[in-house]
Amino acid sequence: MGSIAGRTVQQTAPRMQYSEAMTNVAFSSLLSGGDRRSVGRANDAASLAIQQPERFPELIACLWSEDPVIRMRAADAAEKASARSPGLLQPFKAELLGLLLEAQQQELRWHLAQMIPRLDLTAPERRRAAAVFRSYLKESGSLVRTSGLQALAELSEDDPRLRSEVLQLIEQALRTGTAGMKARARNLNRQYQRRSR
Numbered sequence: 001m002g003s004i005a006g007r008t009v010q011q012t013a014p015r016m017q018y019s020e021a022m023t024n025v026a027f028s029s030l031l032s033g034g035d036r037r038s039v040g041r042a043n044d045a046a047s048l049a050i051q052q053p054e055r056f057p058e059l060i061a062c063l064w065s066e067d068p069v070i071r072m073r074a075a076d077a078a079e080k081a082s083a084r085s086p087g088l089l090q091p092f093k094a095e096l097l098g099l100l101l102e103a104q105q106q107e108l109r110w111h112l113a114q115m116i117p118r119l120d121l122t123a124p125e126r127r128r129a130a131a132v133f134r135s136y137l138k139e140s141g142s143l144v145r146t147s148g149l150q151a152l153a154e155l156s157e158d159d160p161r162l163r164s165e166v167l168q169l170i171e172q173a174l175r176t177g178t179a180g181m182k183a184r185a186r187n188l189n190r191q192y193q194r195r196s197r
Contacts, residue, residue, distance in 0.1 A: 027077075028067075033069070036068060041073070042073040049081040050085060063075055072105065079115050082118055090120060096119065116155075117151055123159070126158065130152060130159075133151040134148070135148075137169065146181050150184060152166050171185075174186065
């Protein structure tokens with residue numbers, strides 16, 4: 001808890017309900033239906049993945065679904081489950097890093113920005129991930145840019161060389177960012193100051 005991300009399990013964990021009725025439901029069925037304006041039953045899927053971690057690979061596979069609604073909700077569910085159990089992600093490090101390079105759907109990109117810093121990355125892997133998150137900062141969508149800044153800040157916890165760059169990016173966001181980016185930058189700046197005391 002107390003990371004530069006400023007997000008603890010208590011702060012981010014969704015209210016999830018696990019029921020025996022969900023035990024044998026396919027994740028693709030659980031996550032389908034409706035459109036991208038709704039998270040549907042992503043919280044239920046996250047709860048199911050926590051209760052049955054042996055099924056987490058099935059949830060991860062949904063990130064490559066042909067249905068963008070399933071992809072979005074699978075990313076949301078995987079992010080929520082890994083907020084409680086980060087170790088769930090590690091066996092899929094190579095796949096997630098590959099998806100990070102190719103993902104175009106904005107909801108996937110937001111959630112990958114939350115998940116990738118939870119992985120145990122080598123220095124070269126961290127540099128490659130950081131390069132992708134830098135590219136997020138050039139996107140038009142405020143949420144994508146904000147998620148990129150947050151991810152870079154989290155990656156910098158294990159990379160002192162990245163930290164000075166992130167501080168400059170925070171200062172730039174405070175000057176020229178959208179309202180959402182400025183709010184996130186203020187929060188990150190406070191956390192950096194606390195860490196430096």
